[in-house]
Amino acid sequence: MPVKVRIPTPLRKLTHDEEIVHVSASTVGGAIAELQSRYPGIKERLTDEAGSVRRFVNVYVNEEDIRFLQNQETALKDGDEISIIPAIAGG
């Protein structure tokens, strides 16, 4: 069973309106690379020139922010879920 990636609205133009995409990478960084190979252009939306996740992009693996895990080195296993979410204002 592969890893499920939830695609946020601003990126769905690139994924031909797919909300959920499956990848088989073993790390978050690998998943981003795999998305890029299938949907060219998606990587530059998510990462900056230095390859770091952009500051207004939050990436979660199974509902945990990857900044509390190992960032792009965070390991993935079958059945994991990745969410990509823009930062939100206060409340």
Added chain:
Amino acid sequence: MEKHAGYMKGLKCRECGREYPLTANHVCEFDFGPLEVVYDYERIKQSLTRAAIQSRPGTMWRFRELLPVAGDPTVGLEVGGTPLIKADRLARRLGIRELWIKNDAVNYPTLSFKDRVVSVALSRARELGFTTVACASTGNLANSVAANAAAAGLTAYVFIPSDLEQSKVVNSLIYGGNVVAIKGHYDEVNRLCAEIAGKYPWAFVNVNMRPYYAEGSKSMGLEIVEQLGWRVPRNTVVCMASGSLLTKIHKSYQEAMKLGLAPETKHRIHGAQATGCSPISTAQKAGLEFFKPVKPNTIAKSLAIGTPADGFYALKVMKETGGVAEDVSDEQIREGIKLLAECEGIFAETAGGVTVGVARKLIASGAIPSDDSAVLCITGNGLKTLDAVIGHSGRAREIKPSLREFEALLEAEARTAAHA
């Protein structure tokens, strides 16, 4: 884009400058940067004069040209116009020459500054044709969305962390909207709401309506400028959750100067956080450009945002204006609440305790010089966070309805005072 856009020109990404139409959209599809409303300042300058403002009703809408609704506002017409108090007794206690309190603890109708942002967001949501409004909230926003939606006849869904103060939960439920408590902290509520907002055609005030919503905070700063006799305060202390309020107070001062409402003034904006959730103040103190997310643990639940969306811009504003960030412990927050109450008769919620506690620290350290002046922004009412002070504010002494017992009580107190 709609033809009638009022004084708005469009939305623009704060990161890359790409422009977008004035729809319910908060994020740049290129780099996820936040979108912001762009105004036609030349046109605004022609109608927003001191005289025009002073001729209008005493609500936040007297600054209407700088608030992003196309037509006349339809929600929250009575919001704002809260008192600016000269706080001489607190000034003496904190050791500063001149101190002012902007008191949004008595904002209408739900006793926090959130009524400002919500009236803008819901007025704009209506213009865009929405009938259901929603929010992710640490409490005050939920109260305000629930109340203002009820009054406007809109359907409301408010999402809150399940561990909120009871009074904040009741203050949302009473208006009859849908209150959903999420087992998790605010950042998790936020993440869920971002996903819900992507799926349901609702106006989430702090998600897809955020560019409009956030601008409502400017009215607090504009009122301060007018109430000070058309001048920008030299120091302003603002509490930070997402950091949005701090950046918008700054923007309002800049707009007031740009439009000629107030003379150019060197002003510093200082940020206040609770030590138990201090990603922005920690980054500011370390001289970093970006914060590290944290897991919140503080009694100041309304400020408990571990991944502050506007943290980056709040840091930038403090850097540009020479402001300083500081944070205070739970105990210092309670002391701040008591100080404000005992000196000025104002009962603020925990966030207000954070602001007062931080101001006290900044004055003591000289970051705000003792011969200077400052405005403290108090954003919410103490009756909503009773849980935080119950057991820390003394107990009523109980006697029988007898004059003898009352006099015995006075004598006992006099003896205790003499021994103290």
